[in-house]
Amino acid sequence: VPLVIVLALTALYAQFASHPMVSGALRGMGAVAAGLVLSTALKLASTLRRSSTGALWSTLLAGLTFVAIGVMRWPLAWVLLALGPLAVAVAWRKLTP
């Protein structure tokens, strides 16, 4: 059911997209969506301090991922293949067997 609602909204939007108020509203919602995702990221980031991977390593790994994906726009698969094993290896070393 939610899928139907969302798609109905989308179709409705496509119908009226040329209307300046509708496209303005969508721009406003787009900006809010960006803020929502950023706030989720920042909330989760505050938990990194207590991470068993260690605050320094966690911040470094999160920062590297952000730059590689958000700024450099490198393909996700390569970034995960490069940083994933590194992250797990660091966490593995920090954890007591």
Place this chain on the structure above:
Amino acid sequence: VSPFAHGLGAADLVTLFANFLVLSMLSIGGAITTAPEMHRYLVVDHHWISDAQFSASIAIAQAAPGPNVLFVAVLGWNVAGPLGAFAAMSGIMIPSTALSLWATRWGHARRETRGVRAFTSGMAPLTIGLLLATGWILAGPAAGHVGPMLLVLGTAAVMLATRLSPMWVVAAGAAAGALGMA
């Protein structure tokens, strides 16, 4: 006339499906963490939708009730109508549902082992980096415009400081935009 009326053929739909199928298996922290990759694929590489349409698609899915993964269906719809929505949505859902059902069971049985703990705690920072990148890319159309940039920062501040439901913030953003402030 729909602004999204692209002449996408069957071959394009199959590549769309295949691409999202692969992305599904890379979605370590939920579908939203693959949004930067979808943006690269749909907006930068293929020009099937614009930057603003991409942000708007995610905004529509955020505003409506239901799970956030629905933004994938909206993206697909905006690329190629109902068939696009179906191709994108089934691509993202099939492998990740099967994989996560299996992985959750496997991981849960071994949640105390060093390997599983190392994986979950090691991947957490990457998920946060991916979320930051998603927010950064969604804010792309706002860059350089004072009103939208204030909306991005204001939303983040309100969500961090209060427990307000995101639905109200999205509604406020829509109202501000409709009044020409975005």
